[in-house]
Amino acid sequence: MTRKPFLTVSLLLGTALILSVALGAVTIPPGNAFKILINQLPGLEFRGVWPAYFETILWDLRLPHTILVALTGAALAGSGAAFQGLFRNPLADPYLIGVASGAGLGAIIIMSIPQAGRYLVPLGAFLGALLTIIAVYQLAKVGQMVPLTTLILAGVAIGSFTSAVTSFLMLISDQMVLQAMSFLLGGSTVTGWEPLVIATPYFAVGLALLILSGHSLNVLQFGEEQARQLGLPVEKVKLFIIISASLTTAAAVSFSGVIGFIGLVVPHIIRILWGGDYKQMIPLSIFGGAITLLISDILARIVMAPSYLPVGIVTAMIGAPFFLWILRRAKKEVFW
């Protein structure tokens, strides 16, 4: 299992996808779910007996939701890994350093402007994320370094501030807008294929840019001074990584709300299992994030079925203790 990382994560992702379309308030046996999905492909026909509404639930509700959840988890873990590499800090996570809240505020501002269309929401989230990360970075920087404590403190401060502004904007909004905003609390209630079509280009571009930055992140692990001496154009590369990670975080927040801890926990597990080479770690974290958020989302659906628990609650309940464990471990961590 640990020898072939990409095979392992592919198998796990396949399993999680099937379970995610099968389980929920109405359970579709995974075998039938698999057959119904295969039947959508041209030229293939599996015979089987199932009620017709299985196909409706699966195709119109569960599948778009599942894909969105997988993309969101991938984006959060991918950008988390990139932020950790950029700051050379194992606790960097789009949620903890305030970038996700900043993206949320950007999205809310666009939503509260009646003239702005739904298509502009990801752009607002992107700008919100970018401004937040620049502010946090400037606040947290001590000389050339970004120490763990100042990074988290600056992230918490900026994150609380942007969350407060977000809450304020939600309070003064009218009912219609409020409903549109409620997903930002960290539970994806966006359903159907339309949001997915809008979202996919953002996810695809952001994730591709993150995968491309693996080598630069590796060089940066020796510190900015050595990276420059090795011939890396450090300022350009940092900007590239910040933009890629902010874009990816913004895509996740615009369509699924502010979900914490995936970006922290997943890259950490990947690093423990398969080492700290970012060329490999970024794509593996992307897979791992999709798997982890899918499992969290399945739990969110079945724990209190038929009602749906916001998935952000599940990730926080699992993630917060994990965060404390890393904090203790970080003191004697050999890899940092």
Add this chain to the structure above:
Amino acid sequence: MEIKKISAHYGEKLALDQISLAVRKGEIVGLIGPNGAGKSTLIKVLSGVLRASGGEASIEGQEITTLSPAARARRIAVVPQARQLGGAFSVRQAVLLGRTAYLGFLGKPGERDLEILDWALKATAVDSLADRKLAEISGGEQQRVLLARALAQDAQVLLLDEPTNHLDLKYQVSLLRLLRELVKKEKLTVLMAMHDLNQISGVVDRVALLVGGKLMAIGVPEEVLHPENIRAAYQTEVELFHHPGSGKHYLFPKT
């Protein structure tokens, strides 16, 4: 390498004051001087980490202060002190990063990069450690890995910043011996900041003494490492001894 009237500032503070010196191919010039004299600053300016506020530097006639980071890294390689290494990398991965200036954005090595990687690992005798993690090897071995990484840069000029700091005596001696052999064989141009005044005399061809950002003396060790120079630079009285066998000079503080 020709350095002409290089100056540098940290904020308002003058850190280097019109330094001029030249290092020939195959020559090792040692940089000595008290803390804060500007040894590390000179290395930072030459390697592009700190911008010079005046003067110029060139390698084989090519002005370097205006080059891009990659173009500069193909001409100048730095061996830093073995601290703050990315411990999760293997020795091979770390040395391969010396090829950064030749690789594309994705960092995919070609055949020539892998050949030079193998050569650099062997030349510094770390090839047997190639698959070990940096965090698992000793400080002396890490320092050799950093030398291997600098060699992989395939640069004419090597800059070393107190490479023997924090090393056991055994590793200090073997590193300096290795360095000298490589420099003579590959005809490299080397500028090396050092702390230990006695250790330096057996290794370098010439010594440059920096004090308060100024070049106070430059020449063969016997000339520069003179008790009067040392008193002026370090405000310390030293006595000069001759080793009866080798005839080399040694300095000891008066007690």
